[in-house]
Amino acid sequence: MSSTYGGWAGNVLRVNLTTGQITTESTNKYHDYIGGMGIGYKVLWDDHVDGIKATDEENKLVISAGPLSGSGAICSARTTITSRNPVIRGHLITDGHFGGHFSPELKYAGYDAIIIEGKSSTPVWLKIVDDKVTLEPADSLWGVGVFDTFATVSKMMGQQAQVAAIGPAGENLVAQSTFQTQGGHSAGGHGSVLGSKKLKAIGIIGTGRVEIAESTTNEQLRALDDHILGIIGANNQGVVPKEPQSWAEYSGGSSRWRGGPGVTWGAADDPVILEETPWDDRQKVGMRTSMAEMYFGREEANKIFKRPGGCHSCPIRCFCELKNPKMKTEYNLPTEYLTNTCMGFLDPWYSMGKPGNGEKKTDIMTIGGYYMDDLAIWSAYGQLSHLMREFTKRSFWEILLPAEEFAAINWEQYANLDAHFMQDYYTRIGLAKSYNGSNYFGRFLGTGLHNFINDEGELYNIQDVLDGVETPRMAELTFALEADLEHDYAGKTYSVFLDEGTHVFNRSMVGGLHHASEAAGQVGALLATVFNRDPQCHSHINLINCGLPYAKIAEVAESMWGENAFDPVKHYTAMNVAKAKFAKWCLVKNVLHDSLTVCNWMFPLLVSPDVNKDYLGDSSIESQMFSLVTGIETSEQELDDKAERVLQLHRALTVLQMKEPDQRNNHDELCEWVYDMDPEAAFGDEGTIKMDRDDIQLGLDLFYEEMGWDKATGVPTRATLERFNLGYAADKLESLGLLPA
Amino acid sequence: MITRRALLANGAKVAVGTVYYGTLASFLTGCGSSDDTSESTVVKVLPGGLMVVNPVYCVGCRRCEIACSWSHGTSAVSPSTARIKVDKNLNFGPHGVQPNYEDQRGEQGDGTIVPSTCRQCDVCMTVCPQGAIYVNETTGARVVDEALCVGCGYCADKCPQQVITIDSITRKSLKCDLCEGNPNCAQVCPTGAIKFYTWEDAVAAVEQHEKYLTLI
Numbered sequence: 023m024s025s026t027y028g029g030w031a032g033n034v035l036r037v038n039l040t041t042g043q044i045t046t047e048s049t050n051k052y053h054d055y056i057g058g059m060g061i062g063y064k065v066l067w068d069d070h071v072d073g074i075k076a077t078d079e080e081n082k083l084v085i086s087a088g089p090l091s092g093s094g095a096i097c098s099a100r101t102t103i104t105s106r107n108p109v110i111r112g113h114l115i116t117d118g119h120f121g122g123h124f125s126p127e128l129k130y131a132g133y134d135a136i137i138i139e140g141k142s143s144t145p146v147w148l149k150i151v152d153d154k155v156t157l158e159p160a161d162s163l164w165g166v167g168v169f170d171t172f173a174t175v176s177k178m179m180g181q182q183a184q185v186a187a188i189g190p191a192g193e194n195l196v197a198q199s200t201f202q203t204q205g206g207h208s209a210g211g212h213g214s215v216l217g218s219k220k221l222k223a224i225g226i227i228g229t230g231r232v233e234i235a236e237s238t239t240n241e242q243l244r245a246l247d248d249h250i251l252g253i254i255g256a257n258n259q260g261v262v263p264k265e266p267q268s269w270a271e272y273s274g275g276s277s278r279w280r281g282g283p284g285v286t287w288g289a290a291d292d293p294v295i296l297e298e299t300p301w302d303d304r305q306k307v308g309m310r311t312s313m314a315e316m317y318f319g320r321e322e323a324n325k326i327f328k329r330p331g332g333c334h335s336c337p338i339r340c341f342c343e344l345k346n347p348k349m350k351t352e353y354n355l356p357t358e359y360l361t362n363t364c365m366g367f368l369d370p371w372y373s374m375g376k377p378g379n380g381e382k383k384t385d386i387m388t389i390g391g392y393y394m395d396d397l398a399i400w401s402a403y404g405q406l407s408h409l410m411r412e413f414t415k416r417s418f419w420e421i422l423l424p425a426e427e428f429a430a431i432n433w434e435q436y437a438n439l440d441a442h443f444m445q446d447y448y449t450r451i452g453l454a455k456s457y458n459g460s461n462y463f464g465r466f467l468g469t470g471l472h473n474f475i476n477d478e479g480e481l482y483n484i485q486d487v488l489d490g491v492e493t494p495r496m497a498e499l500t501f502a503l504e505a506d507l508e509h510d511y512a513g514k515t516y517s518v519f520l521d522e523g524t525h526v527f528n529r530s531m532v533g534g535l536h537h538a539s540e541a542a543g544q545v546g547a548l549l550a551t552v553f554n555r556d557p558q559c560h561s562h563i564n565l566i567n568c569g570l571p572y573a574k575i576a577e578v579a580e581s582m583w584g585e586n587a588f589d590p591v592k593h594y595t596a597m598n599v600a601k602a603k604f605a606k607w608c609l610v611k612n613v614l615h616d617s618l619t620v621c622n623w624m625f626p627l628l629v630s631p632d633v634n635k636d637y638l639g640d641s642s643i644e645s646q647m648f649s650l651v652t653g654i655e656t657s658e659q660e661l662d663d664k665a666e667r668v669l670q671l672h673r674a675l676t677v678l679q680m681k682e683p684d685q686r687n688n689h690d691e692l693c694e695w696v697y698d699m700d701p702e703a704a705f706g707d708e709g710t711i712k713m714d715r716d717d718i719q720l721g722l723d724l725f726y727e728e729m730g731w732d733k734a735t736g737v738p739t740r741a742t743l744e745r746f747n748l749g750y751a752a753d754k755l756e757s758l759g760l761l762p763a
Numbered sequence: 764m765i766t767r768r769a770l771l772a773n774g775a776k777v778a779v780g781t782v783y784y785g786t787l788a789s790f791l792t793g794c795g796s797s798d799d800t801s802e803s804t805v806v807k808v809l810p811g812g813l814m815v816v817n818p819v820y821c822v823g824c825r826r827c828e829i830a831c832s833w834s835h836g837t838s839a840v841s842p843s844t845a846r847i848k849v850d851k852n853l854n855f856g857p858h859g860v861q862p863n864y865e866d867q868r869g870e871q872g873d874g875t876i877v878p879s880t881c882r883q884c885d886v887c888m889t890v891c892p893q894g895a896i897y898v899n900e901t902t903g904a905r906v907v908d909e910a911l912c913v914g915c916g917y918c919a920d921k922c923p924q925q926v927i928t929i930d931s932i933t934r935k936s937l938k939c940d941l942c943e944g945n946p947n948c949a950q951v952c953p954t955g956a957i958k959f960y961t962w963e964d965a966v967a968a969v970e971q972h973e974k975y976l977t978l979i
Contacts, residue, residue, distance in 0.1 A: 028838075094829035094840045123825070123853065130841060172854070172871055173864050181859040182851045204854050205823075205870045229931070231832075231841030240833045247951065290819050291875070308822045308953030328874050330822055335829060337953035339822050343874035357865035359874050 028235035029089030029652040040140030049134045056617035057088030060668040062104025076106035076113040077218035079141040088619035092129035092232040095647040097621035099334035101125040107211040108197035109470040114554040118209035121333035127184035130228025147223040160222040167396035175225040183225045189398025191452040192217035196468040200400045206362040210400035235653025253630040256311040257340040261631040262569035269300045277569030281312035289328040289345035301631035307337045314342040317367045319379030346388040372407035385441035397452030403556040405534040412523040427460040472532040479519030522695040529691040543594040544721045548605040551690035561608035593708040602724035614665035667746040674751040683760045685736035732762035811903020812961040814880040815968040818975040820956035821876040827948035834947040846939040849878040877975045881939035887918035904941035
């Protein structure tokens, strides 16, 4: 270990694909930015180049772990990937993440991060065996699916290698593509960045160790682990079972504590029939989530669910390891097994119109999930599939596609909910121009919606856009569904900003809906104004979906942020300061987790399943873990301040990349549908999640104040940046006229 | 000679203090039955037991590896120095990457994780030229005497389970010592997949594990 602290491996690897030069540098200069996302944003700030596209040679990509990864700290195996993202308007910077076992292996090999720069002239893969790092030819891997790529690289390196790779989608420069690691874990938005650099894969074998601070004892580590196990719930910090169990005072809500009586790991070689999963039975912690039934329904799940899975060091296990024999027998896939969670299943289901539970749905989700992962396609939190479904429902494809191409797509399969449709559907998206035949359809879906709409969200002629026509025609799409009548939209020009079905939420960024106004009212809505992609923030979800009664959640929220911080979902009250504080807290914790790197799908742990604790959790666990592992005694507030430094730098870098001094009106706008949905209802009525324009503007005022951002523009002030030792960012923005006066 | 089949068929138990030869010895040390030609290997079963994983329950979190690291020496965490091995078989199973890897064990195969644990056999003790591995009379664990160990690696090379490592820093052998009879790996396992079995109860558990060591 080259640093004097525990946790950090001490080295950052810099790989220049243009020159083939591989160097290491110290991690120490990134300690103030914690690690993970913090390293990513600092590198991208330091190496900023104006006006480049994500796939340009000058763009850099950072794969990074935090000081907790590999240390054994609970749920600490996230990997952050930071770079410009072609799915985002202006190709702004975003961070994607995957779990699995990759970042611990990176740490065991001796590195906290890998900076990828330049562009190789031929396909290569990066081989890391401790301090032996080489670029290897990947010509034979180019065009190969992700699953076979993992196998081939592992065969060459050794079976214990942890491998991450892009698929054909990334190679074909499909914007909506992923970088993936074994076990169904994928990070979105940067597959084509790596594809443009011709870097197919990274394989790691690390035989070293993650040092823990000398001042920390084994007993302290176990004691903290025990403390966390007394607080942690199921996935998304559900702390009560979904269905009643004899030990539980409460049940239900949105809890993901699905494991219990009636649930079976039915595809296991010896089926495991779950019984009650009491919160204090440490040997059943890994059974409590068992959430396949959330996606497939209990009857189907009990047939195909083999076991829960997930990441290194996580006892909660949010992944679903499945066995669907029909994958082989009916769909001719080389496997009958699949592991994934969330969008890995939901994107195919959304695409096909969200059919009800049953074999057809199971086939759609497993077959579709297989193709998505093998081609390494990114759904952008479902934006791809929402477009597919809504445009099909509106019969837009017949208008948008050449007649021959439209006829070549098997719409009968689609109408029949036949999962055979999945093969051609995802192949078109993944292969893009390389698809054998006319393929405006797949190219449109894979290129990123922002390329195809004007400032009003109206579609251009997609063939013109894809053919590079300088002044594309409009697509001439109109609202024509019966449901459009209630909005008085019928007959008007179609706009994705008006259509809630598309789930575009952040109007400025054309960013997808992800736990926004449907979750915690203005709190969720405000979260969607800050990041450049869909906000992958679960800080609020891990409280509000915990399953406890509303009164208890509101009590916790009030103690944290003030009165009326959390309204009942779908029964919102006006914006207030407490909600602004809540929103800021969510973002700071989110950035903290992506920097440490721990799982924001579990942390923070504000509540617990323990009635003897009055169901309260412990918001300082992250700082306790950080202190023990690194040996740097750090309070919760001190660690949050480090995370906020990264968040402020993120905002400053967004301003710099956009060259836009008015973030408020050009980055933080929400779509019209957010305000205009449910035309019969008013904001605040019970049962609606619609927001109010003036109220959200007040929300931005209050939120900016909490963040220390200029109220008129939403840009961090010099005082704010200097408070976080980001004076260099203030200087840079000021020199370009981008800093508020 | 007691065969594995006969042992299981008649419900016989492995008795404390009994000396077994041949097939059963191979069974307990993980050698396949096709190798059961030698009568020379002896497993002397003493009070105590061994750790065995049921792959059906293993969810691949590797908290056992972590707890093992946290239970020995400094707190540094490393799958290399952990005395239980999950990472090697994690993705592709015990036989590595096969042409039909989709059907084999491992995360990239049928999703079954097959960790390797020390079976407290005598192989390491037998091959150690220093006599540095001894039996803890309380637990029955075969334990390395660090004062005598010279890090030659014979034990690691010959370990039937391949779960012994030579620490790259201390140059001492690292093997399962059963944590003085209170194994930390089992304490942190979130599904009870790894358990401490007395010799009397170990046979069925070992056979269950053995099922997952074969090539499909």
